[in-house]
Amino acid sequence: xxxxxxxxKTLTDKEFTRISRALAEPRRFQMLRDISAGExxxxxxxxxxxRGDVSAATLSHHLKELETAGLVxxxxxxxxxxxxxxxxxYDAYVARLAQL
Amino acid sequence: xxxxxxxxKTLTDKEFTRISRALAEPRRFQMLRDISAGExxxxxxxxxxxRGDVSAATLSHHLKELETAGLVxxxxxxxxxxxxxxxxxYDAYVARLAQL
DNA sequence: CAGTCAGTTAGACGTTTGTCTAACTATCGA
DNA sequence: TCGATAGTTAGACAAACGTCTAACTGACTG
Numbered sequence: 687x688x689x690x691x692x693x694x695k696t697l698t699d700k701e702f703t704r705i706s707r708a709l710a711e712p713r714r715f716q717m718l719r720d721i722s723a724g725e726x727x728x729x730x731x732x733x734x735x736x737r738g739d740v741s742a743a744t745l746s747h748h749l750k751e752l753e754t755a756g757l758v759x760x761x762x763x764x765x766x767x768x769x770x771x772x773x774x775x776y777d778a779y780v781a782r783l784a785q786l
Numbered sequence: 787x788x789x790x791x792x793x794x795k796t797l798t799d800k801e802f803t804r805i806s807r808a809l810a811e812p813r814r815f816q817m818l819r820d821i822s823a824g825e826x827x828x829x830x831x832x833x834x835x836x837r838g839d840v841s842a843a844t845l846s847h848h849l850k851e852l853e854t855a856g857l858v859x860x861x862x863x864x865x866x867x868x869x870x871x872x873x874x875x876y877d878a879y880v881a882r883l884a885q886l
Numbered sequence: 887c888a889g890t891c892a893g894t895t896a897g898a899c900g901t902t903t904g905t906c907t908a909a910c911t912a913t914c915g916a
Numbered sequence: 917t918c919g920a921t922a923g924t925t926a927g928a929c930a931a932a933c934g935t936c937t938a939a940c941t942g943a944c945t946g
Contacts, residue, residue: 710810
């Protein structure tokens with residue numbers, strides 16, 4: 687079968703809450719915005735526009751938070767980190783919000 | 787001029803963040819869900835399904851948080867409180883999320 | 887008016903969260 | 917192999933948050 691797409695139609699309540707919390711931090715939302723803007727996967731904490739504002743540790747922490755929420759996938763790529771936006775998860779979240 | 791509708795197309799960053807935070811608390815989101823379900827304006831802290839779970843004070847606090855975020859309007863109606871869901875604000879929020 | 891019922895305010899308390907520094911791991915290039 | 921660069925982990929700390937109880941305000945009702 688085609689391995690192309692995970693449907694991920696529905697989020698559990700726990701996932702939903704995690705995403706809400708992840709998005710509730712302005713810096714994190716901004717990061718996600720930047721990530722989603724970079725087409726095939728944005729690269730590296732250090733290259734993120736926010737850098738300079740916060741320490742690498744903080745950035746790393748936020749990134750992990752986004753990952754835990756499932757909004758992002760972090761892929762080690764040699765020395766750097768590839769950050770992949772999980773649009774299906776995000777869309778599922780927005781869709782659920784829109785239901786209300 | 788017609789006083790019927792506030793357009794409220796755009797949210798400031800501050801408003802956006804406030805709403806995100808308001809929604810990030812599961813109890814609060816559930817409250818909003820209940821409120822939006824009750825057609826012409828849900829009535830009273832005490833009548834909310836959540837009652838029993840949390841104290842009146844906590845409920846009041848959450849309600850005010852929703853109000854501060856602009857998601858809800860609280861109208862004193864004699865002894866009771868009418869809670870009006872501000873759908874235009876909510877929709878503006880979701881729309882902004884969807885833009886990403 | 888006195889009592890009751892709906893909701894708010896104030897203050898306290900423990901938990902979670904965002905941030906930092908410092909020390910660590912891992913990868914690449916000279 | 918050594919040093920630099922990218923990122924993580926651990927631990928500390930202050931600020932924000934959710935919750936409670938207790939005391940208050942305000943409105944209806946006997």
